[in-house]
Amino acid sequence: GNSVTQMEGPVTLSEEAFLTINCTYTATGYPSLFWYVQYPGEGLQLLLKATKADDKGSNKGFEATYRKETTSFHLEKGSVQVSDSAVYFCALRYSSGNTPLVFGKGTRLSVIA
Amino acid sequence: EPEVTQTPSHQVTQMGQEVILRCVPISNHLYFYWYRQILGQKVEFLVSFYNNEISEKSEIFDDQFSVERPDGSNFTLKIRSTKLEDSAMYFCASSALNTEAFFGQGTRLTVV
Numbered sequence: 001g002n003s004v005t006q007m008e009g010p011v012t013l014s015e016e017a018f019l020t021i022n023c024t025y026t027a028t029g030y031p032s033l034f035w036y037v038q039y040p041g042e043g044l045q046l047l048l049k050a051t052k053a054d055d056k057g058s059n060k061g062f063e064a065t066y067r068k069e070t071t072s073f074h075l076e077k078g079s080v081q082v083s084d085s086a087v088y089f090c091a092l093r094y095s096s097g098n099t100p101l102v103f104g105k106g107t108r109l110s111v112i113a
Numbered sequence: 114e115p116e117v118t119q120t121p122s123h124q125v126t127q128m129g130q131e132v133i134l135r136c137v138p139i140s141n142h143l144y145f146y147w148y149r150q151i152l153g154q155k156v157e158f159l160v161s162f163y164n165n166e167i168s169e170k171s172e173i174f175d176d177q178f179s180v181e182r183p184d185g186s187n188f189t190l191k192i193r194s195t196k197l198e199d200s201a202m203y204f205c206a207s208s209a210l211n212t213e214a215f216f217g218q219g220t221r222l223t224v225v
Contacts, residue, residue: 036216044156044204096211098144100158100161106156
C-alpha cells in the first residue's frame with residue numbers, strides 16, 4: 001500500500017544550523033509529494049509540494065526534491081531560525097485530483113537561539 | 114486570508130457519549146475531509162465528502178462515525194458512542210478542485 005516514513009524526532013538545532021528531515025515513501029504509480037508544517041496552536045499548513053519526479057518544491061527557504069530513484073522527498077533548509085520551530089509532516093497523494101493525503105508521523109523541530 | 118475553522122479546540126467526553134466535532138470549510142471549496150492523529154502516531158485519513166455524499170472512507174471510519182453538511186457551511190463529524198481509543202486530534206480540511214487541502218487547527222478529543 002501507500003505509506004510515508006519520516007525520521008523520528010525531536011530534532012533540536014541551534015539557530016543558523018543546516019536542517020535535513022528525511023522522508024521516504026512507498027506508492028504505486030506516481031504520487032504527488034508534500035511537506036506540511038504545524039506551528040504551535042495552529043493547523044497544518046502546506047509548506048511545499050512536488051508533483052513529478054525531479055521537481056523541486058521550495059518555500060520560505062525550505063526545499064525538497066522529488067527523487068523517484070530513491071523514493072525520497074527530504075526537507076532541507078540552509079539556515080534555520082527560532083521561528084521555524086514546529087512539527088513537519090511529509091505526505092503523499094496517490095493520484096491526481098482530490099484523493100486523500102497519506103501522512104508520515106511528523107517530526108518536531110526545536111530551534112534554539 | 115480564508116481559513117478552515119474548527120470548534121471546539123478541546124473536547125472532553127465520557128466513554129459511551131456522543132460527540133460532534135464541527136468545522137467551517139473555506140467557502141468556495143467543494144471537497145471536505147476528516148483526519149485524525151492519535152498521540153505519537155501518524156495523521157490518518159478518515160473520510161472525504163463531495164457533493165453531499167461520502168466519496169471515500171478508511172477502515173477506521175466504521176458505523177460509529179458519520180459526517181454531515183447540515184446547512185451548506187458547516188461540516189460535522191459525529192462519533193456515536195465514544196471509546197477510549199477515539200482520543201486523538203481531529204483535523205478537518207477542505208479543497209477546491211485539483212488543489213491542495215487547507216487544514217483547520219484541530220480539535221483535541223479526550224475520552225475518559
